Amino acid sequence: MSDSVRAKLFTRIGNTDDVIALRGLRDQFHEQMVTLQAEQPIEQFYTDLNEVHDALIRRAISLSEAKLARLGYGSPPVPYAYLLFGSGGRQEQTLSSDQDSGLIYEDAAEEAEREEIEEYFRLLSVTIVGTLQAIGYPPCEGNVISSNPLWCQSLSGWRAKLDGWFQEPDWECVRYLLIVADCRCVYGQDMLLHALKSHYYTDTLNNQTIVQHMINNTMRHKVLIGVFGQLLKEQYGEEAGSLDLKYGAYIPMVNAIRLTSIKAGVRETSTLSRIAKLSERGFFSEQDGLAFTAAFKLFMRLRLMTMTRTEDGVYTNSGKLPHAKLTRELVDELKAALRVVKKLQRRVQKQSKDRN
Amino acid sequence: MVKKLIVSLGALSLLFPAMAFADDPSAGTLNMGLNSIWVLVAAILVILMQGGFILLEAGSTRMKNAGHIAGKTVFTLGLCTLVYWAVGYAIAFGSDNAEHSISKIIGWGSYLFAPAVAAADGEALPSTIFFVFQLAFAAVSLSIAWGGFAERAKLSAYLVFTILFTAVVYPVISHWIWSPTGWLFAEGAQDYAGSTVVHLTGALAAFAATVLLKPRIGRFNKDGSANEILGHNQVFGALSVLLLWVGWFGFNAGSALGVGDGFFGYVAFNTQLGAAGGAVAALLISWLVNGKADITTTLNGGLAGLVAITATCAFVDPWAAVVIGLIAGVLVFFSAKFFEKIKVDDPIYALSVHGAAGIWGTLANGIFATDELAKKLNVGQGGIIDTGNWHQMWVQLESVLVCGGYVLVVSFIILGAMKLVMGLRVTEEQEIIGLDLSEHGAFGYPEQMKKAQSSL
Numbered sequence: 001m002s003d004s005v006r007a008k009l010f011t012r013i014g015n016t017d018d019v020i021a022l023r024g025l026r027d028q029f030h031e032q033m034v035t036l037q038a039e040q041p042i043e044q045f046y047t048d049l050n051e052v053h054d055a056l057i058r059r060a061i062s063l064s065e066a067k068l069a070r071l072g073y074g075s076p077p078v079p080y081a082y083l084l085f086g087s088g089g090r091q092e093q094t095l096s097s098d099q100d101s102g103l104i105y106e107d108a109a110e111e112a113e114r115e116e117i118e119e120y121f122r123l124l125s126v127t128i129v130g131t132l133q134a135i136g137y138p139p140c141e142g143n144v145i146s147s148n149p150l151w152c153q154s155l156s157g158w159r160a161k162l163d164g165w166f167q168e169p170d171w172e173c174v175r176y177l178l179i180v181a182d183c184r185c186v187y188g189q190d191m192l193l194h195a196l197k198s199h200y201y202t203d204t205l206n207n208q209t210i211v212q213h214m215i216n217n218t219m220r221h222k223v224l225i226g227v228f229g230q231l232l233k234e235q236y237g238e239e240a241g242s243l244d245l246k247y248g249a250y251i252p253m254v255n256a257i258r259l260t261s262i263k264a265g266v267r268e269t270s271t272l273s274r275i276a277k278l279s280e281r282g283f284f285s286e287q288d289g290l291a292f293t294a295a296f297k298l299f300m301r302l303r304l305m306t307m308t309r310t311e312d313g314v315y316t317n318s319g320k321l322p323h324a325k326l327t328r329e330l331v332d333e334l335k336a337a338l339r340v341v342k343k344l345q346r347r348v349q350k351q352s353k354d355r356n
Numbered sequence: 357m358v359k360k361l362i363v364s365l366g367a368l369s370l371l372f373p374a375m376a377f378a379d380d381p382s383a384g385t386l387n388m389g390l391n392s393i394w395v396l397v398a399a400i401l402v403i404l405m406q407g408g409f410i411l412l413e414a415g416s417t418r419m420k421n422a423g424h425i426a427g428k429t430v431f432t433l434g435l436c437t438l439v440y441w442a443v444g445y446a447i448a449f450g451s452d453n454a455e456h457s458i459s460k461i462i463g464w465g466s467y468l469f470a471p472a473v474a475a476a477d478g479e480a481l482p483s484t485i486f487f488v489f490q491l492a493f494a495a496v497s498l499s500i501a502w503g504g505f506a507e508r509a510k511l512s513a514y515l516v517f518t519i520l521f522t523a524v525v526y527p528v529i530s531h532w533i534w535s536p537t538g539w540l541f542a543e544g545a546q547d548y549a550g551s552t553v554v555h556l557t558g559a560l561a562a563f564a565a566t567v568l569l570k571p572r573i574g575r576f577n578k579d580g581s582a583n584e585i586l587g588h589n590q591v592f593g594a595l596s597v598l599l600l601w602v603g604w605f606g607f608n609a610g611s612a613l614g615v616g617d618g619f620f621g622y623v624a625f626n627t628q629l630g631a632a633g634g635a636v637a638a639l640l641i642s643w644l645v646n647g648k649a650d651i652t653t654t655l656n657g658g659l660a661g662l663v664a665i666t667a668t669c670a671f672v673d674p675w676a677a678v679v680i681g682l683i684a685g686v687l688v689f690f691s692a693k694f695f696e697k698i699k700v701d702d703p704i705y706a707l708s709v710h711g712a713a714g715i716w717g718t719l720a721n722g723i724f725a726t727d728e729l730a731k732k733l734n735v736g737q738g739g740i741i742d743t744g745n746w747h748q749m750w751v752q753l754e755s756v757l758v759c760g761g762y763v764l765v766v767s768f769i770i771l772g773a774m775k776l777v778m779g780l781r782v783t784e785e786q787e788i789i790g791l792d793l794s795e796h797g798a799f800g801y802p803e804q805m806k807k808a809q810s811s812l
Contacts, residue, residue, distance in 0.1 A: 222647060224647065226644065226645065226646075226647050227644045228644065228645075230645070232646060232647040235582075235584070235646070236581070236582055236583050236584040237577075237581065237583055237584070238577055238579070238581060239581075240577075240581035240582060241581065
């Protein structure tokens with residue numbers, strides 16, 4: 001996308017006052033992006049794409065704020081930050097990503113106001129989630145979403161919750177902690193998230209057993225390459241012959257890099273910038289860093305080729321790479337990249353064992 | 357009390373002195389008695405294998421058909437018994453035509469078999485026990501064939517096919533290879549307990565049935581990809597394999613038809629090795645190729661090992677039994693994939709477990725049989741490895757091709773005619789609602805199925 005086109009698009013998003021028009025802009029933009037897909041370097045494509053997603057989400061939030069004001073709830077009583085988790089947090093959203101979100105607001109100055117503030121943000125997040133759904137972002141199936149009170153809290157509430165998770169590292173809590181690691185502020189006061197992250201990293205780095213729990217939690221996704229170097233494809237169903245790129249390549253890599261970053265205290269959220277930072281700090285050799293970057297870029301490119309469809313008005317994706325798109329050259333490239341991830345995975349597991 | 361007992365026993369021994377002073381039985385009688393005990397126990401074990409088939413078939417299929425699939429086996433076992441008694445045994449082992457050259461092809465006599473009540477002088481085994489043992493084999497072959505019918509054939513198709521299979525398909529093959537007048541027996545075909553006679557025969561009948569019946573609704577998609585129709589109970593599946601495995605000791609070791617010098621122990625020993633090889637190889641190959649160790653494949657592997665060792669258990673060295681089992685385990689995995697690829701729906705994996713492994717077991721004699729054991733049993737000669745001679749291999753290949761050809765052609769004719777005259781398959785509606793309800797009017801799992809229906 002050229003700069004002028006992009007600037008124009010951002011202006012239009014910023015000036016749109018209703019949800020239907022915003023949805024229209026998203027559809028229009030999607031069509032443009034599909035044609036651009038082949039022409040651009042993959043990083044550039046994702047950067048553009050995620051900037052537009054961010055702009056759409058920001059606009060949806062301010063429209064929601066305005067809607068509440070119109071309904072007589074006033075403006076936000078304290079500063080807050082709207083958070084994205086998952087692929088949104090990692091700036092790796094595809095054309096069809098769902099909403100993984102949270103909200104963090106400043107603590108009330110007076111105890112008396114506490115309930116009222118809480119009520120306002122409950123209402124705001126429900127409104128935002130509804131608006132985003134109307135623009136075609138399906139809600140998160142795992143219920144990691146700001147309209148769930150668990151993910152919409154004051155700063156002190158968040159801190160207490162994190163402490164609870166660290167102390168009670170059962171499977172679910174460890175999953176939540178991993179989700180928080182990918183968290184990014186898309187709208188509002190970045191400082192709030194910054195405060196939370198500092199708390200998070202101090203806690204993690206002081207708690208090595210939690211890292212072991214995190215490894216156990218994430219390493220269950222197997223890289224889809226067999227002992228004979230063959231791709232492990234889907235056997236049955238309409239998608240037989242396809243490759244589960246999301247859970248067999250992309251997610252294992254995201255998980256391994258995230259874990260390495262958490263251990264190293266690297267606070268970047270996107271996988272590529274995590275790799276860059278880890279190489280810079282010497283956790284990866286230069287050669288490994290390049291290999292990991294290349295493998296991840298391939299997965300990002302292939303993720304765009306996975307099966308996308310519009311279902312009930314929202315964009316969804318099975319995460320599977322269809323058999324027809326697996327050309328001979330692509331298969332070779334993919335196998336090489338999967339071997340790299342397998343090596344990385346083994347390395348992460350081994351390091352954790354050495355420590356214990 | 358004690359006094360009374362002693363008095364009455366004393367009186368009895370006065371009345372029946374033989375009780376106290378019976379003649380010692382002759383060595384021949386003792387020998388016959390021992391043989392009888394072992395072979396009858398073996399026959400019972402083989403009949404118990406029907407329990408294995410009930411669990412295997414029911415476990416590999418869906419809840420809505422469970423009662424039908426399990427219960428029909430009891431019915432067909434009964435019907436098969438009556439038909440084999442009336443006709444089948446006569447064709448397989450009747451010896452009235454022994455002088456005539458037609459006895460090479462079929463036997464004659466002993467219709468509505470009426471055996472002597474005890475063994476005659478010099479007989480190693482009463483003919484009653486021989487009959488029960490042979491009948492149990494016929495019933496196993498028939499139950500293997502049901503694998504091709506599962507979840508969509510009409511009950512009436514089971515009825516008619518039981519009669520025809522037991523009368524004209526199974527006994528003919530059994531005659532060729534096992535009757536002293538059969539032509540393949542004369543050529544020295546080695547099929548100790550029936551990799552071809554029982555397993556390949558059943559599997560090819562299943563193949564004809566499944567081809568003529570067409571795949572179950574929902575098994576394959578329009579684009580040619582397959583859907584997995586999971587069985588409703590893997591625990592039944594595992595238990596069925598154990599039942600069959602144990603029953604197989606009767607199947608193979610019982611085929612010694614006596615106790616003799618204890619050779620049946622060697623047969624049992626090889627049987628266990630072959631089964632073990634099959635189970636281990638199958639789990640490992642599925643793990644290596646698919647990335648996940650597959651339970652169904654493991655169960656099939658154990659059975660394939662048993663099927664393959666069935667022909668070979670008396671002819672090969674222990675190491676060869678292991679190799680035969682291992683290869684059978686790998687073979688069954690790829691065979692199942694192959695049938696899926698050519699879009700043949702094989703719900704119980706009968707074609708792979710009994711067909712592919714049956715062929716492999718029969719041919720394996722041509723490779724691994726030792727001359728020493730062939731001489732001991734007086735059937736054929738050693739295989740390629742022991743003798744360097746391909747003769748036995750050709751005999752084995754011939755018996756697979758000719759027997760397979762006969763079963764395939766006759767089964768297709770029988771089932772094809774049945775399809776024209778009476779129809780083989782239930783209606784689409786009946787298939788969807790399940791055969792428990794459509795064929796019997798009651799569910800095998802009433803609580804669960806009623807719940808499922810009310811939520812539709």
